[in-house]
Amino acid sequence: ETGVTQSPTHLIKTRGQQVTLRCSSQSGHNTVSWYQQALGQGPQFIFQYYREEENGRGNFPPRFSGLQFPNYSSELNVNALELDDSALYLCASSLSDRRTDTQYFGPGTRLTVL
C-alpha cells in the first residue's frame, strides 16, 4: 500500500509568483485535504476535496485554490504569493464515510517565498 506522496519537497519562489503543489492520495482513498503549517504553529485547514469538488474551506483567501482529479490526486495552487505564504504545506487523504474522517498525511512541501 502506497502512502500519501507530495511534490516537490522544497520550493523557493518570489513574491507575486504563482505556485502549484501536488499530492497523490493513499491507495483506496477518495478525499484530499490541504493544510498550511507556519513555523512553530499547528497545521491550519485550507480546504478539502471530495469527488472532485471543494467540500469545505478554512479561512484562506481565494488566491488559494485546488483541484482533485479522477484518480483522487490533487493540486494546490497559490497565486500572487506573499511572504507570509512561506510554510509547510501538507496534504492528507482519507476514505470518506460521512462519520469519521481519519486523515493520513504526506511529508509536506516546504515553500519559501522571498
Added chain:
Amino acid sequence: DAKTTQPTSMDCAEGRAANLPCNHSTISGNEYVYWYRQIHSQGPQYIIHGLKNNETNEMASLIITEDRKSSTLILPHATLRDTAVYYCIVAGGTSYGKLTFGQGTILTVHP
C-alpha cells in the same frame, strides 16, 4: 468546533508509560477524539481515534472519560523515537472533514 486543551510540554523516561491528557469539555455527541503526532518537520502521523469507548492499537491506547469531556493517550513503553508534538483533536459532526490543530503537547522522552 470543539476546542481542546493540552499541557504545553511533558517529559517521560524511556521505557515508562507516557500519559498525555486532553480536555474537550464542549465535545458534541457525534464528534470523535483523534490523536496525531508530529516529529520535527514531518507530516503529522495518525495515532488513534475514538468516540466513547476506550480504544487500543499497536501504537497506543485511548481512554475517554464517561462524560467524554476529557481523554488520555497512553504510550505504554515510550522510546526516544516517541519524542514529538502530540495533538488532540475533536472532529466530525458539523466540522466533518476539517481537523483543527491546537498547539499540542511537546513530549520529550529522556534516556
